[in-house]
Amino acid sequence: LICQKDYNLTSFVDILPQWVNQFLYIFKSAKNEEQEIYEQILIVEKKSKRPTVQGYHFREPRSPRDPSPECGRVRDQLMSLMEAEDATCHRLANDQGRHRGLVGGPPMLQLCQWYVTGLFASYFSFAQIQVATFVNQRILSDTEGLNFMRTAERFVKTSRVLRSMVVAQPASRVACDAWKGILPNSLLDGTFNTFLSDDHTIRGWLHQLLINLQGTLHATVHLQRIRIGAIETNIGIAIKRETGIRIMAWRRGMVNAEIEIRKRDRGRGTGRERDRVRGRRKHSREKRTKNEQDREKSHYRKGKDIDREKSHEREVKDKYKVRSCDREDKERVRKKSQDREVKERAKKKSHDKEVKDRGGERSRDR
Structure with missing residues (x-):
């Protein structure tokens, strides 16, 4: 393969223009494509004295229930390529029988990458665009494709091609993996x-x-x-x-004792600063005593206020007692008046009865 170390790259560079022309010719017309490509393969093998075409097999079989989105995308594209009318598309996409694998090996992969990057975009149809995209996507799912990307130049080209493809359903996991790779350590x-x-x-x-x-x-x-x-x-x-x-x-020739003295006296300053500090302390002491006096006055005022409130409460209670006594007296007077009325009614009733009895006796006497 081209990625092996003992391959003569100069012979491949010499034959590369013929490969490009043949590749364009194959994709423009499907007549005698196998014969033409195998003639070019023989030319490359004779000049390099090594086989360049290898089977491009899958690393493992893919089932329809495979959860990987990349495998599903490749499988869907494979079915669309198999249904195409172009014979070249069918031959490149077929992975059954003796045609299993992609024909062309690393040279074909490089040409497909050059096509996807837009180098020969005017020479291809829609089906041929799908062929090149399918070839680039199968690079990541095969061992030979991973071996193809072992050199730095091919890896960069493949990454650029895959980056130019549109992702149908982006996932957060893919974004996290990309951030992990890009974020500096x-x-x-x-x-x-x-x-x-x-x-x-x-x-x-x-x-x-x-x-x-x-x-x-x-x-x-x-x-x-x-x-x-x-x-x-x-x-x-x-x-x-x-x-x-x-x-x-050490520069001034001070001893350890002087160092300790300087550490102890650090922050105290000169005599003027010490006087200023003392004055500040005196002022703070006076301010503290003044605050204490104000606090005592406030306590005295609070005590007076408390006494005033207590006297007010006492007056309110006395008024309530007077009012309660007046209410009891009124209730007592009302009860007396009711008793008096009841007695008067009973007395009047008895008097009426006596008068009635006397009238009956008089009528009988008459």
Whole structure:
């Protein structure tokens, strides 16, 4: 094969224009295509002294229930190519019997790749476009096709061809795999931890990206790395400051005791600054006493307010008691008046009865 090391590439470069012309001729007319292509194969074999045409077999048989979308796409395209009227399309797509595999080997693959990139687009029909697309798609599903891409140049060409094809149903898994391949390792191994410790926006964006690509655990570990990197940075700054003090002491000829004194007196400043600090402390002390006095006054005021509220509540209770007594007196007077009325009614009733009895007796006497 061409991808093998001991193949003479100069002979292939010499015969390449003839291959291109023959390939265009085969796709433009289907007359005597097998005879013409095998003549070119013999020419290449004679010049290179090695067989160039090999069977392009599948790595494993594909069933109709295969869940892979790539296999399904290739299978559907294979059926459309088998139904085409062009004899060339039928011969290239047939994988049964003695014609199993793609005829032409690596040269045919290269020509199909050149066609898909648009080099000879004006010479092909729609069926021939499907042939070239089908050939490029079968590269990834076969061992010989993977061997064809072992060199860097062929790998780049094949990747460009496959990238130019339209994806019918894009999946999130494919996008995640692409991000994993494109994302630089410097964003994952903690190179920028010292810079990202202060920028919360970029840190949150990177944390969410790592969650989407590699899961929550890896993103949490990466976030902890960022925090640890910030702590290490602070420790490094402290060590650097301590080292600078010791270097300065060594330059000035200071001893360890003087270093300790300087450490102890660091931040206190000169005499004027100390007086200013003392004045500030005195002012703060006076302010503190004033605040305490205000607090006591406020407590006194609050006590007065509490006494006033208690006296008001007491007055309200007394008024309620007076009102309750008045209500009881009114109820007692009402009951007395009712009893009096009842007695008067009974007395009047008895008087009427007596008068009636007296009248009856008089009538009987008459």
